[in-house]
Amino acid sequence: MQPTSRLFALLALGTALVSAPALAEMSGTLNLNGATGLIDMPSGDAQKDATFSFSTALIGPVSRATLSFQFSERLSGSFRFQTWRDWDTLIPGDSEESDRSIDLRYQVLKEGKIAPALTIGLQDLTGQGLFASEYVAATKTFGDKVKVTAGLGWGRLGSDGGIGSPFGSRPPVDPTGVPNADQWFRGEAAPFAGVEYKVNDNWTLKAEYSSDAYVLEDAERGLIERDSPFNFGVEYQRNPYMRFGAYSLYGSEFALAFHIILDPKSRATGGIVGKAPVPVKARPARAADPEAYDSGWVSQPDAGPILRQNLAKRLAKDGIAVENLAYTADTVQVRIRNGRIDAGSQAIGRTARALSHVMPASVEVFEIVPVVNGIGASKVTIRRSDLEALEYTADNATLLRERVTVTDAGPAPAWSLGDEDLYPKFRWSLRPVVRLSEPMEGDIGLRLSANYDMAPGWVLSGSIYKELVSNREASASTSTLPHVRTDGSRYNEFGDPALEKLTLAWFARPADSLYSRVSVGYLERMHAGVSGELLWKPVDSQLALGAEVNYTKQRDTDGGLGFGEYDYDIVTGHVSAYYDFGNGYLGQLDVGRYLAGDVGATMSVDRVFANGWRVGAFATVTDVSAEDFGEGGFDKGIRLTIPFNWALGTDTRRGFDLNFRPNGGDGGARLNVDDRLYQSIREYHTDGLDPDWGRVWR
Amino acid sequence: MKHLKLALAGLAAFSVLAGCGNDKTPNPMAAAVGAVAKTGMAKLKGQSAEAAPAAQPASPKDLRAELAKAGQPILLVSSTALGQTGFLTVSDAKGGVLTWATPDGATFSQRDGVLIQTRGLGFDLMSAQVPSVGQLRQVGTPYQRVYFFLGPDDQGTRRTYDCVTASVGTESIEVLGRTHATTRLTETCTRSSGGGKVTNEFWIDGAMIRQSRQWVSAGLGYIDFARVID
Numbered sequence: 001m002q003p004t005s006r007l008f009a010l011l012a013l014g015t016a017l018v019s020a021p022a023l024a025e026m027s028g029t030l031n032l033n034g035a036t037g038l039i040d041m042p043s044g045d046a047q048k049d050a051t052f053s054f055s056t057a058l059i060g061p062v063s064r065a066t067l068s069f070q071f072s073e074r075l076s077g078s079f080r081f082q083t084w085r086d087w088d089t090l091i092p093g094d095s096e097e098s099d100r101s102i103d104l105r106y107q108v109l110k111e112g113k114i115a116p117a118l119t120i121g122l123q124d125l126t127g128q129g130l131f132a133s134e135y136v137a138a139t140k141t142f143g144d145k146v147k148v149t150a151g152l153g154w155g156r157l158g159s160d161g162g163i164g165s166p167f168g169s170r171p172p173v174d175p176t177g178v179p180n181a182d183q184w185f186r187g188e189a190a191p192f193a194g195v196e197y198k199v200n201d202n203w204t205l206k207a208e209y210s211s212d213a214y215v216l217e218d219a220e221r222g223l224i225e226r227d228s229p230f231n232f233g234v235e236y237q238r239n240p241y242m243r244f245g246a247y248s249l250y251g252s253e254f255a256l257a258f259h260i261i262l263d264p265k266s267r268a269t270g271g272i273v274g275k276a277p278v279p280v281k282a283r284p285a286r287a288a289d290p291e292a293y294d295s296g297w298v299s300q301p302d303a304g305p306i307l308r309q310n311l312a313k314r315l316a317k318d319g320i321a322v323e324n325l326a327y328t329a330d331t332v333q334v335r336i337r338n339g340r341i342d343a344g345s346q347a348i349g350r351t352a353r354a355l356s357h358v359m360p361a362s363v364e365v366f367e368i369v370p371v372v373n374g375i376g377a378s379k380v381t382i383r384r385s386d387l388e389a390l391e392y393t394a395d396n397a398t399l400l401r402e403r404v405t406v407t408d409a410g411p412a413p414a415w416s417l418g419d420e421d422l423y424p425k426f427r428w429s430l431r432p433v434v435r436l437s438e439p440m441e442g443d444i445g446l447r448l449s450a451n452y453d454m455a456p457g458w459v460l461s462g463s464i465y466k467e468l469v470s471n472r473e474a475s476a477s478t479s480t481l482p483h484v485r486t487d488g489s490r491y492n493e494f495g496d497p498a499l500e501k502l503t504l505a506w507f508a509r510p511a512d513s514l515y516s517r518v519s520v521g522y523l524e525r526m527h528a529g530v531s532g533e534l535l536w537k538p539v540d541s542q543l544a545l546g547a548e549v550n551y552t553k554q555r556d557t558d559g560g561l562g563f564g565e566y567d568y569d570i571v572t573g574h575v576s577a578y579y580d581f582g583n584g585y586l587g588q589l590d591v592g593r594y595l596a597g598d599v600g601a602t603m604s605v606d607r608v609f610a611n612g613w614r615v616g617a618f619a620t621v622t623d624v625s626a627e628d629f630g631e632g633g634f635d636k637g638i639r640l641t642i643p644f645n646w647a648l649g650t651d652t653r654r655g656f657d658l659n660f661r662p663n664g665g666d667g668g669a670r671l672n673v674d675d676r677l678y679q680s681i682r683e684y685h686t687d688g689l690d691p692d693w694g695r696v697w698r
Numbered sequence: 699m700k701h702l703k704l705a706l707a708g709l710a711a712f713s714v715l716a717g718c719g720n721d722k723t724p725n726p727m728a729a730a731v732g733a734v735a736k737t738g739m740a741k742l743k744g745q746s747a748e749a750a751p752a753a754q755p756a757s758p759k760d761l762r763a764e765l766a767k768a769g770q771p772i773l774l775v776s777s778t779a780l781g782q783t784g785f786l787t788v789s790d791a792k793g794g795v796l797t798w799a800t801p802d803g804a805t806f807s808q809r810d811g812v813l814i815q816t817r818g819l820g821f822d823l824m825s826a827q828v829p830s831v832g833q834l835r836q837v838g839t840p841y842q843r844v845y846f847f848l849g850p851d852d853q854g855t856r857r858t859y860d861c862v863t864a865s866v867g868t869e870s871i872e873v874l875g876r877t878h879a880t881t882r883l884t885e886t887c888t889r890s891s892g893g894g895k896v897t898n899e900f901w902i903d904g905a906m907i908r909q910s911r912q913w914v915s916a917g918l919g920y921i922d923f924a925r926v927i928d
Contacts, residue, residue, distance in 0.1 A: 264851070265849070265850060265851040266850035266851070273818060273819070273820045274803075274818065275802075275803030275804075275818055276799065276803055276804055276805040276817030276818040277817065279789065279790035279792075279797055282792045282793075343852065392793065392795045392807060392809065392814055392815065392825070393825065394814075394825050394826055394827035394828075394844055394846065395825060395827070395844070395846050395856070396824075396825045396846075397824065397825070397846070397854055398854070609851050610851050610852040610853055611850075611851050611852045691852070691853060692848070692852035692853065693854070694824060694846075694848045694852065694853070694854040695848065695852060697824060697825070698817065698822070698824075698848070
């Protein structure tokens with residue numbers, strides 16, 4: 001089994017074991033290419049919004065591994081890694097060929113009473129053209145069991161049974177790696193069709209007429225014999241997360257498919273499990289017990305340490321540390337560090353509940369300041385009487401949010417009481433790690449990490465990585481640019497174990513709405529130096545602006561401290577704009593100078609879910625020409641975070657991160673410095689707190 | 699072959715090496731593997747992964763006597779969806795709301811016996827607009843019920859129902875060896891949009907709800923409550 005599929009299988013298994021909700025109505029099913037469709041052909045359907053799938057398919061000597069994401073209700077994309085074995089059957093050379101491809105699909109029409117679902121798709125839109133096709137496909141459902149699809153394809157999907165070239169002839173791909181727009185919908189067009197019959201919730205039968213002649217696999221390389229255009233298959237949906245398929249292809253081949261289908265919007269356990277919060281402690285009515293409201297306690301010298309200690313004890317159960325506490329007779333400000341709860345709102349709710357138990361009755365205003373890397377991210381002000389009154393009220397989340405204010409954190413009050421035990425603090429861990437560079441390629445190893453919190457905002461941290469098993473292919477860089485990234489396999493080979501990083505970082509809030517970071521040291525595996533960042537982000541603003549400047553030298557490949565191997569140093573930097581479009585869509589634009597000295601811009605779009613899932617894509621265009629960049633043409637990729645709490649239903653802030661950059665080169669490469677400011681700060685701003693604000697009462 | 703090797707090594711690393719250090723953030727990957735293994739084992743043994751039911755004393759009366767020794771109110775809760783039954787004690791009482799807690803940290807809050815919140819169950823009822831006992835007794839008079847949940851993506855959702863109660867008549871029920879004369883009411887709630895129907899049952903004993911079967915959420919369905927000790 002492939003390492004990624006194993007990993008995803010584990011995640012899926014973890015969730016499947018919990019009694020899952022009933023099977024949701026299936027929108028469309030996946031084909032051998034991991035795209036919505038029939039068997040080898042696409043269809044007009046789309047997946048349910050936000051569906052994330054991982055598909056593996058075996059077609060004789062061809063295997064396809066595909067990650068797909070339904071980015072919005074209509075737009076979906078795929079990233080595919082395809083391997084052809086026995087590549088040297090007819091032509092001597094490598095015995096194996098591999099290719100990466102990217103697809104985009106857009107559903108122009110949703111299925112109506114009469115209208116079919118209509119999708120336009122671009123398959124392998126930037127590659128060297130081994131899998132390039134374009135299509136228009138229409139799918140209509142009859143009753144609740146039968147679906148009929150008909151479509152017209154170009155490229156590979158127009159290679160058998162063509163009806164002529166409506167939009168002119170198809171030019172060859174040049175250069176590779178950039179969108180091949182001049183090829184799209186050019187050349188011979190050919191019709192394809194198919195039918196799906198849903199026997200019951202688990203079983204589906206499929207048959208199709210394919211317009212793909214398999215010229216590459218049959219005529220050119222002799223891998224697959226295409227005797228017939230007809231394909232037949234049966235699919236089995238085991239549960240909402242797993243689907244299997246077995247097919248007869250082209251009259252000669254047998255094919256298998258396995259899909260893992262994940263819905264970021266549905267945590268399998270429903271809500272977060274984990275212990276109920278402590279009830280809010282009610283104060284006695286002021287008229288009944290005026291003495292309880294006496295503010296004399298403020299002047300007692302030992303009140304502060306006792307209160308802080310009591311609060312810390314209560315919050316420790318939720319993994320929350322009390323950075324410091326400041327109070328007057330009617331207001332308390334507590335600075336908290338949330339180490340475990342994945343939702344900021346829940347950490348705030350738990351803190352407020354604890355304060356209701358600890359603080360004397362005269363304290364009416366709770367100011368809660370979540371602290372990230374030693375700096376206050378925002379200040380959430382809750383009136384204690386609102387907390388008391390709304391605890392058991394219907395729609396208490398909405399009502400409380402209307403009464404709560406989220407403002408700039410401001411500086412910590414001068415009279416606040418810190419905790420001597422929090423600083424300095426040494427933390428370390430030794431953990432197994434999976435590092436993937438392709439959907440099926442990477443390594444597994446052990447990472448020894450250590451952190452030394454010297455003072456609020458000052459962190460010394462380092463990590464060492466030792467590889468255990470790897471299936472990476474060593475490849476020598478042929479890049480004509482400085483080898484700022486493409487010597488990756490040398491770094492893996494010669495530096496094992498390697499010092500990944502050793503840095504001193506300083507975080508601060510120079511002014512309202514301004515956040516800063518300075519990192520010095522061995523910043524990442526390949527580069528070391530100084531990195532400085534400044535971020536402007538008002539708490540309730542959808543827009544944030546940032547700037548970063550780095551001066552770095554390239555490190556030796558042996559994983560040590562030296563700089564003798566490369567004589568390369570450079571100043572890089574970017575100005576960035578971040579915008580929250582709402583509904584979980586985040587955009588980012590970075591303009592500046594990259595590691596190889598190239599100048600350009602990076603566009604990225606991420607979709608983030610309240611429960612922590614994050615799927616995004618990015619593309620960088622710089623003044624490096626597509627030829628100099630190499631096979632990929634320009635730097636682009638997808639990134640993905642799957643929070644563990646989604647699979648397990650327990651409180652945890654950790655997650656599984658993937659970052660794929662197909663055919664990444666030296667152009668458009670940025671420094672991989674830790675703890676960039678935007679994401680960590682945003683979590684406690686209104687746009688980060690509001691989507692899952694309801695968890696304040698959890 | 700090389701993929702297989704990588705996968706096996708990875709699995710071994712995750713299951714054997716849960717990770718160590720003084721950084722107390724749990725390692726969920728190891729936990730996942732552990733959970734998978736545990737459930738697998740339980741299935742092999744032909745039993746559910748849930749804890750086996752506690753040994754039962756000889757008779758309901760003995761059990762009642764045992765429970766009464768604690769000297770505090772006790773609620774019997776049973777859920778088909780969770781496959782669990784338990785005796786709960788009060789963890790919070792204020793403003794007519796009693797919150798009942800299980801030893802493992804789940805809670806049920808009721809206003810005069812009508813369920814308004816749950817916590818720690820996964821598919822929790824976050825809050826609710828519910829009828830009073832007086833309202834329930836006004837047979838035939840329509841009113842609204844509103845349930846508030848967090849969706850699986852943690853966004854807030856609500857379900858609004860139009861409800862009416864009907865009297866089934868007087869019933870004599872037995873709760874843990876003690877007989878109570880009650881009036882049985884059926885509350886029927888229909889959703890104005892989105893479909894769905896909720897039918898709650900209440901057995902009213904004087905001024906209090908002695909026993910009930912109330913809907914909690916789509917994931918948990920109905921839960922049975924009975925006041926064992928007042």
